[in-house]
Amino acid sequence: MxxxxxxxxxxxxxxxxxxxxERKVEARLKEVARLQGVRGNQLLGYGVVVGLNGTGDKDQTKFTVQTLTNLMARQGISVSPSSVKVKNVASVMVTADLPAFAKPGQRIDVTVSSTGDATSLAGGTLLMAPLQGADGQTYAVGQGPLLVGGFAAGGGGGGATKNHPTVGRVPDGALVEREVAGNFNDRRFLRYSLVEEDFTTTVRVVHSINEELGMEVAKPLDSRTVEVLVPEGFQGRVVELVARLENLPVQLQPRARxxxxxxxxxxxxxxxxxxxxxxxxxxxxxxxxxxxxxxxxxxxxxxxxxxxxxxxxxxxxxxxxxxxxxxxxxxxxxxxxxxxxxxxxxxxxxxxxxxxxxxxxxxxxxxxx
Incomplete structure (x- = not known):
């Protein structure tokens, strides 16, 4: 010991x-603050990967067999779950990020992760998997061949594994079917959230915005949040207002850390x-x-x-x-x-x-x- x-x-x-x-450091507003309401949304779905070379889920993974038989039933093929014994299928969870202002028809990347005891997803193809948001609505559908940056091989009591073969990606593998409701240009006020809270930086952001617009439209709410009332000249043109403000120089006060x-x-x-x-x-x-x-x-x-x-x-x-x-x-x-x-x-x-x-x-x- x-x-x-x-x-x-x-x-x-x-x-x-x-x-x-004190050191003087300047940065643009869009680098030190984030506009509230302009963010992506996380999507989650359940799917099946087929075409694996004997590296899929084993027989004891019951939900994979049930999923496969249900899928075949929708295709008009009736099969008993007790008679299905395959090793080229794996159940997976599918995740994706829906970007802000994404429109129907746009494609996004998806990540596929094994949920059973599959040893590798290399060479597999994701079948059509609906991706839902937190509200339970389907916003995208994923499908396509997987890219796996690793492998797993074994035999004779030994084996080798590189990286993580049970997680893969499908580039542009999901098609957006629904957009998040909302009209950005109809906003009456904007709220900026500082990446790092600081009273001094918040006051400087307010001063820069008011000086740029020539009127007192910005006010600090706390050490992190700045609220900007949309001027009458920018009503219905909020995008132009944000484009004008996001490049404003803001003097920062770096913290000793x-x-x-x-x-x-x-x-x-x-x-x-x-x-x-x-x-x-x-x-x-x-x-x-x-x-x-x-x-x-x-x-x-x-x-x-x-x-x-x-x-x-x-x-x-x-x-x-x-x-x-x-x-x-x-x-x-x-x-x-x-x-x-x-x-x-x-x-x-x-x-x-x-x-x-x-x-x-x-x-x-x-x-x-």
């Missing part, structure tokens, strides 16, 4: 920390993120307990019994402590360079950053995944 004591962190004086200069992933030991950070004065002491104590099996064998002609035992050894190794002192206002990028020079591992760096944040010396948002 191994136990590790990673580090001990001592906080220095924070009063001399240098201020963080450090993102760490404890599971993988990954750290993503901006080199201009500042920290206060700290002293870092990092050391490791490793304890290893090993066990060696032993057997006690009695001598011949004795009345003793053979007994199994174990020899246990305990070894403790303490590494030499690594010490780093940082001046006020040093960047996190510089700190990482120093710690890497001391041989600190990525996982130890994650723990050190968390401790610096808890001590109040990290002037940035710490996001742990």
């Amino acid at each position: 191994r136990k590790s004591v990673l580090f001990c962190l001592c906080l220095g004086c924070l009063l001399g920390a240098a201020p963080i200069p 450090v993102v760490v992933n404890e599971k993988t030991g990954t750290v993503i950070l901006g080199t201009d993120v500042k920290i206060g004065a700290v002293s870092i002491v990092q050391g490791g104590l490793s304890i290893v307990v090993s066990s060696t099996p032993l057997v006690s064998q009695p001598t011949s002609l004795s009345q003793g019994k053979t007994v199994a035992g174990a020899k246990k050894d305990v070894n403790a190794t303490e590494e030499k402590a690594k010490i780093a002192s940082l001046e006020p206002g040093v960047t996190v990028g510089r700190m990482v360079e120093m710690l890497n020079g001391l041989g600190v591992t990525p996982r130890d760096l994650v723990a050190i950053l968390q401790a610096i944040k808890d001590a109040g010396a990290l002037n940035a948002e710490l996001r742990v995944l």
